[in-house]
Amino acid sequence: EVQLMESGGDLVQPGGSLRLSCVASGFTFANHGMSWVRQGPGKGLEWVSCISGRSTTTYYADSVRGRFTVSRDNSKNTLTLQMNSLTAEDTAIYYCTKDQWLERHDSWGQGTHVIVSS
Amino acid sequence: QSALNQPASVSGSPGQTITISCTGTNSDIGDYNYVSWYQQFPGKAPRLIIYEVTNRPSGVSNRFSGSKSDNTASLTISGLQAEDEADYYCSSYRKSDMPRVFGGGTKVTVL
Numbered sequence: 683e684v685q686l687m688e689s690g691g692d693l694v695q696p697g698g699s700l701r702l703s704c705v706a707s708g709f710t711f712a713n714h715g716m717s718w719v720r721q722g723p724g725k726g727l728e729w730v731s732c733i734s735g736r737s738t739t740t741y742y743a744d745s746v747r748g749r750f751t752v753s754r755d756n757s758k759n760t761l762t763l764q765m766n767s768l769t770a771e772d773t774a775i776y777y778c779t780k781d782q783w784l785e786r787h788d789s790w791g792q793g794t795h796v797i798v799s800s
Numbered sequence: 801q802s803a804l805n806q807p808a809s810v811s812g813s814p815g816q817t818i819t820i821s822c823t824g825t826n827s828d829i830g831d832y833n834y835v836s837w838y839q840q841f842p843g844k845a846p847r848l849i850i851y852e853v854t855n856r857p858s859g860v861s862n863r864f865s866g867s868k869s870d871n872t873a874s875l876t877i878s879g880l881q882a883e884d885e886a887d888y889y890c891s892s893y894r895k896s897d898m899p900r901v902f903g904g905g906t907k908v909t910v911l
Contacts, residue, residue: 717900719846719902726803726887726889726902726903726904726905727838727840727846727889727891727902727905728902729891729898729900729901729902732899732900741897741898741899741900742898743898744898777845777846782851784834784893784899784900785834785836785851785852785893786834786836786848786851786852786891787836787838787846787848787891788848788851788857789848790845790846790847790848791845792845793845
């Protein structure tokens with residue numbers, strides 16, 4: 683059974699940084715691209731970033747490019763999102779997803795909450 | 801870059817058939833068969849229910865079906881049930897430096 687467990691969400695001040703993690707199990711992690719998708723309060727889903735299985739390719743939404751960095755450690759089955767220069771618009775539930783690369787999001791974690799507020 | 805366009809809400813009575821549309825462009829839905837649909841209940845994570853326009857993952861009811869015509873994809877729910885009341889999102893591959901895009905979501909209400 684695929685399991686994705688996010689962590690690292692917190693209350694952070696505007697301009698601050700946060701590092702989210704997602705530990706995966708139940709599949710061969712290195713064989714799959716992974717994404718971060720977020721959902722603001724009362725809003726729809728917004729794709730944030732994705733990374734290929736061997737970390738050779740990364741993509742970012744315009745709203746986070748230059749501020750967020752996605753990475754992965756295949757030896758630890760862990761996906762990471764480093765978030766810098768946070769603003770109130772980054773307040774959301776952040777989901778980690780197992781992907782069919784660029785085609786679909788097969789499995790989703792339960793999400794971790796990020797609140798950016800002073 | 802804009803999101804895919806979905807109606808904000810669709811409603812139907814139990815047993816009826818409803819359809820949710822998802823309109824994109826020639827850079828996404830129109831040119832690629834990588835349309836997927838997700839179901840989300842309040843307070844829960846989304847779940848994949850349709851991929852590659854028409855395919856259902858194991859365990860998804862055959863009351864859910866997908867189709868596509870030109871730049872518009874559709875999700876049809878037949879024999880609508882109370883348990884289908886949820887938010888539904890379409891998504892597609894997009895040929896750009898932002899290769900994933902979602903629709904704004906559609907709230908399905910069972911009357």
